[in-house]
Amino acid sequence: MFSMIDTHSRMPIFQQIAERVKEMIRSDILVPGDKLPSVRGLTSETGINPNTIQKAYDELTSMGLIEPSAGKGMFVTKNAKEILYAEAKSRLPELTALAKDLAAAGVSPEEILNAVKDAVK
Amino acid sequence: MFSMIDTHSRMPIFQQIAERVKEMIRSDILVPGDKLPSVRGLTSETGINPNTIQKAYDELTSMGLIEPSAGKGMFVTKNAKEILYAEAKSRLPELTALAKDLAAAGVSPEEILNAVKDAVK
Amino acid sequence: MFSMIDTHSRMPIFQQIAERVKEMIRSDILVPGDKLPSVRGLTSETGINPNTIQKAYDELTSMGLIEPSAGKGMFVTKNAKEILYAEAKSRLPELTALAKDLAAAGVSPEEILNAVKDAVK
Amino acid sequence: MFSMIDTHSRMPIFQQIAERVKEMIRSDILVPGDKLPSVRGLTSETGINPNTIQKAYDELTSMGLIEPSAGKGMFVTKNAKEILYAEAKSRLPELTALAKDLAAAGVSPEEILNAVKDAVK
DNA sequence: GTGGTCTAGACCACA
DNA sequence: GTGGTCTAGACCACA
Numbered sequence: 001m002f003s004m005i006d007t008h009s010r011m012p013i014f015q016q017i018a019e020r021v022k023e024m025i026r027s028d029i030l031v032p033g034d035k036l037p038s039v040r041g042l043t044s045e046t047g048i049n050p051n052t053i054q055k056a057y058d059e060l061t062s063m064g065l066i067e068p069s070a071g072k073g074m075f076v077t078k079n080a081k082e083i084l085y086a087e088a089k090s091r092l093p094e095l096t097a098l099a100k101d102l103a104a105a106g107v108s109p110e111e112i113l114n115a116v117k118d119a120v121k
Numbered sequence: 122m123f124s125m126i127d128t129h130s131r132m133p134i135f136q137q138i139a140e141r142v143k144e145m146i147r148s149d150i151l152v153p154g155d156k157l158p159s160v161r162g163l164t165s166e167t168g169i170n171p172n173t174i175q176k177a178y179d180e181l182t183s184m185g186l187i188e189p190s191a192g193k194g195m196f197v198t199k200n201a202k203e204i205l206y207a208e209a210k211s212r213l214p215e216l217t218a219l220a221k222d223l224a225a226a227g228v229s230p231e232e233i234l235n236a237v238k239d240a241v242k
Numbered sequence: 243m244f245s246m247i248d249t250h251s252r253m254p255i256f257q258q259i260a261e262r263v264k265e266m267i268r269s270d271i272l273v274p275g276d277k278l279p280s281v282r283g284l285t286s287e288t289g290i291n292p293n294t295i296q297k298a299y300d301e302l303t304s305m306g307l308i309e310p311s312a313g314k315g316m317f318v319t320k321n322a323k324e325i326l327y328a329e330a331k332s333r334l335p336e337l338t339a340l341a342k343d344l345a346a347a348g349v350s351p352e353e354i355l356n357a358v359k360d361a362v363k
Numbered sequence: 364m365f366s367m368i369d370t371h372s373r374m375p376i377f378q379q380i381a382e383r384v385k386e387m388i389r390s391d392i393l394v395p396g397d398k399l400p401s402v403r404g405l406t407s408e409t410g411i412n413p414n415t416i417q418k419a420y421d422e423l424t425s426m427g428l429i430e431p432s433a434g435k436g437m438f439v440t441k442n443a444k445e446i447l448y449a450e451a452k453s454r455l456p457e458l459t460a461l462a463k464d465l466a467a468a469g470v471s472p473e474e475i476l477n478a479v480k481d482a483v484k
Numbered sequence: 485g486t487g488g489t490c491t492a493g494a495c496c497a498c499a
Numbered sequence: 500g501t502g503g504t505c506t507a508g509a510c511c512a513c514a
Contacts, residue, residue: 088226092236099240105209109241119220120230192499313514330468341482347451351483357455361462362472
């Protein structure tokens, strides 16, 4: 489940875990009501520090994507997918800003649009 | 010149300064041969520690965008703009990756393309 | 490991440290994946200021020779040796220039070639 | 005489001046007894700070290449060329060290020797 | 514990 | 005056 965690990446491990969970929700591998692996389970399985996993779960919880059920574990919330969609939409300005940066440095509109078209096809 | 530095931002101050200089080079506010403000001058003007400014200048120097002229100050290099262009092109995959992320979360191709078209117009 | 650091040399301490690490990578004393001594560890071992060591590590990082693994330390990158090889090749003109200087001052071609042959044997 | 001074070079100006004088001695453009331009003359001719020129002359004087004649100016010494030859010979180990560095990084003996042969031909 | 950033302030070479 | 290096020491994010 978390086999692709790269300890050498510049992206913090807790963030990689959170991103992986989001990805699984987006692609319906995890659906509302599904249970996530326990912190302890993941630690012994992956060797990742429990604090790190806890931090990832904290972040997902504060985003409303997962929620604890006392004594039973963490579960995907009912609205998880909608929340991810809203989050993605809120990041459109980020995309605009990056494209603007590249354009300002002289990259042509065609190159920029092609790079994006490749992604959405 | 550096009035937009935000000490409370998550982006390191030295990086904000470096980004601002790049922006000024991209938009021809700074052209080859132009002198940058001195470390001490910026310090007294902004209250930022000289070491922090030095670190920004170090980064710009190692990128080849500016160069010291001993005892006289830092100057924009001849190829600064070309270097920035090359750097921008190398960031196209970043743009593709971001667009892919948004698409995966359900943002429509139209919305994504429009966000980018706004930027390059 | 860094016993040869000379605080009184004209070569900056941070650069001496960086050179020593490069040397260890070239000679396979440090191989990809190896951990470098921690900033604090080196400080207490050598008495050198942590910022100075940090600056050496920063330089090696920006060259792509080492990389941080958050919270765990600095590690030698996979391509470190290849990067050092490329850097060395780019310094051949330096060698030519130095040889030219000596020749211009009257040092004989034989003496110059012998000095170099001694090195590559 | 000093038209090739490059204020933007990484080499200090005083050193560029000294190197230029050495070059002129090596190539017999300046021979023993020749007078060097006065500090004041050079300053008004080149715009270079008088302290900088003085520092270059100081260095050449301490090497025994030029000497003051009270009230008359600086003159090339009798042994200037021999001194330059001796200095060059003393730099042979520098050449060996550089060649060793490149070899240690994997540059082939052939490439190294060719780079040097180009210089002494 | 580990690296990354930052402030405060000193000293040096160069112009 | 100008950048480059360095020490001393603090605080933060991450694991």
